Amino acid sequence: MNKQELIEAILANKEAGIESKAAAGRALDAVLDAIAAGVKKDGNVQLIGFGTFAVKSRAAREGRNPLTGEKIKIAASKTVSFKAGAALKGSVAAKKAAPAKKAAAPAKKAAKKK
Numbered sequence: 001m002n003k004q005e006l007i008e009a010i011l012a013n014k015e016a017g018i019e020s021k022a023a024a025g026r027a028l029d030a031v032l033d034a035i036a037a038g039v040k041k042d043g044n045v046q047l048i049g050f051g052t053f054a055v056k057s058r059a060a061r062e063g064r065n066p067l068t069g070e071k072i073k074i075a076a077s078k079t080v081s082f083k084a085g086a087a088l089k090g091s092v093a094a095k096k097a098a099p100a101k102k103a104a105a106p107a108k109k110a111a112k113k114k
Helices: 003-012 021-042 086-095
Strands: 044-047 051-058 061-064 071-074 077-084
Touching (some): 003 021, 021 044
């Protein structure tokens, strides 16, 4: 699902009370901006039942240039991680059907030698 499809889903939810694509887009942008600001300010944003966005620190490390194989230093950095909440995990698990087992393909017959 991309951003436009998410806006359509928000618009389709009649309980939200949003009546135009523009309003749905503004609402989505406001939520995303608030999450970004909260992670930047507090280091994490916890949405009970959905999940938690948190800042993770990566230590400096040594890597390799894939073209030359030369060792390079990779600086320490920060990134954002997301850990899904129990309700989100449960809804994904409930919708995911068990994969059907494929029947084994019949064995090929050996060619007769003359």
